[in-house]
Amino acid sequence: MRGFRDSNQVKPKSNRITTACRLDERDRQELDARAENLNTTVSELVEKYVIAGLREEDAKTSIVAILKEFQEEIRETRRDHALMAAVLLAEAGKRTREEGLNWAAQNIRPD
Numbered sequence: 673m674r675g676f677r678d679s680n681q682v683k684p685k686s687n688r689i690t691t692a693c694r695l696d697e698r699d700r701q702e703l704d705a706r707a708e709n710l711n712t713t714v715s716e717l718v719e720k721y722v723i724a725g726l727r728e729e730d731a732k733t734s735i736v737a738i739l740k741e742f743q744e745e746i747r748e749t750r751r752d753h754a755l756m757a758a759v760l761l762a763e764a765g766k767r768t769r770e771e772g773l774n775w776a777a778q779n780i781r782p783d
Contacts, residue, residue, distance in 0.1 A: 691722075693718075703717065703718070750780060754776035754777065755776065757772070757776045758772030758773045
């Protein structure tokens with residue numbers, strides 16, 4: 673009787689939910705093949721794909737923000753270089769301040 677009683681115990685509820693989707697036959701076959709190659713079940717593979725997809729979107733958002741910030745830093749650096757070039761040309765006596773600024777504007781891209 674001990675085995676019977678143990679198997680009927682109520683398991684704690686999980687906070688996980690079940691989701692489902694419908695796949696075309698070709699996609700289902702591909703999923704089956706991948707699961708078999710990875711020695712896992714289709715359900716486990718789908719779960720990993722969904723979680724990876726969700727995290728990938730967060731990662732893409734973060735990467736885009738970092739790239740925008742980096743792009744702005746590059747623009748600022750280019751403006752600084754243009755100003756430094758103009759000052760150096762003027763200080764070296766090769767150009768007036770205005771000529772140095774014009775040269776920098778034509779030869780150093782701000783963005």
